[in-house]
Amino acid sequence: MLAIIKGKPGPGAEKVQVEIDEPRENEVLISIKIAAICGTDLHIYSWDPWAANTNLLVPGIIGHECVGEVVRVGKNVTSLSIGDRVCVETHIPCGDCRLCRTEKQNICENLRLFGLHTHGCFAQYAIVPSICARKIPSQIPDTIASVMEPLGVGVHAAQLAEVKGKRVTVLGAGPIGIFTACVTQALGAEAVYISDVKENRLKIASKCGNFKLWNPLKTHTSIVLNGDHRPDVIIETTGNERAIQEAIPYLRKGGQVILVGLFSNNISLNLSSDVLFKEATIMGIHGRKMWDTWDTMEDLLIHDKINIAPTITHHLSLNDFAKGFEIAQSGEGVKVLLSP
Numbered sequence: 001m002l003a004i005i006k007g008k009p010g011p012g013a014e015k016v017q018v019e020i021d022e023p024r025e026n027e028v029l030i031s032i033k034i035a036a037i038c039g040t041d042l043h044i045y046s047w048d049p050w051a052a053n054t055n056l057l058v059p060g061i062i063g064h065e066c067v068g069e070v071v072r073v074g075k076n077v078t079s080l081s082i083g084d085r086v087c088v089e090t091h092i093p094c095g096d097c098r099l100c101r102t103e104k105q106n107i108c109e110n111l112r113l114f115g116l117h118t119h120g121c122f123a124q125y126a127i128v129p130s131i132c133a134r135k136i137p138s139q140i141p142d143t144i145a146s147v148m149e150p151l152g153v154g155v156h157a158a159q160l161a162e163v164k165g166k167r168v169t170v171l172g173a174g175p176i177g178i179f180t181a182c183v184t185q186a187l188g189a190e191a192v193y194i195s196d197v198k199e200n201r202l203k204i205a206s207k208c209g210n211f212k213l214w215n216p217l218k219t220h221t222s223i224v225l226n227g228d229h230r231p232d233v234i235i236e237t238t239g240n241e242r243a244i245q246e247a248i249p250y251l252r253k254g255g256q257v258i259l260v261g262l263f264s265n266n267i268s269l270n271l272s273s274d275v276l277f278k279e280a281t282i283m284g285i286h287g288r289k290m291w292d293t294w295d296t297m298e299d300l301l302i303h304d305k306i307n308i309a310p311t312i313t314h315h316l317s318l319n320d321f322a323k324g325f326e327i328a329q330s331g332e333g334v335k336v337l338l339s340p
């Protein structure tokens, strides 16, 4: 089968032909319908300091966001059948540690990640632990299903911040930022602000919801988030030090900062004035709750409470993955899909 692998540590990835593996007893083999390029894949592709220090499977097939169809089932798997349409949950929990036993499988002590620590889905087929394969309701089309994994990050962030009735500022109008803004609005936030330095991304965000948009390169954050516009919640999705440094002074007292974007390096914040004296809370989130997040997400999608279709800007053949990465990296596209 065709697969895109990270062959050795360093930038880039290559197209290769590899054997299709047989699923082991607790695994399924899925035929990939659509895979999506994630920000994490961009870090891995460019091999930044985060990627270099993350113990990734190299050589390994990259990619972790996808929808596919079960074509072979391991002998212990009872929850799935051939023909089931599934998304892959990236978290591979051990099922046995103190966190797995308290419904926090997404931060399992022994967590592995599909497509990072195992072979992933930028290929014609993928082996998936059965615990990570989620059957998807038929009302949700393949294109939307292919981005449910990252959409779930937005759902988890908005739920954790209990956004109902609050003023929420989302930093970054990349895929996760727009998804987060959509969910935040659907869950009843009083107002949703979203920033990005790329105008095309703000334009796409404007098609997805009634957000207050600003470009911090044109209008300083201090003008937008002042007075009554100060946020109760800041959801940071850029992984950019300057974005959070500029916004956090405007957080209201007692407010929350939810960190979602991956920072390539250490960052500097004024914790005394911006956190301590405000009794602010800073929380990180990792992925999605298994499976509360997915239940909420399916409800939002099936009942048309969110409109994320405009975020899907490109759909290419897996053969053209290099072009897809270029489009995603440049910010020209928001969500870039690949089909084998």
Ligand SMILES: [Zn+2]
Binding pocket: 038, 039, 040, 064, 065, 149, 150
């Ligand atoms: Zn992802």
Ligand SMILES: [Zn+2]
Binding pocket: 093, 094, 095, 096, 097, 098, 099, 100, 105, 108, 109, 110, 111
């Ligand atoms: Zn565990």
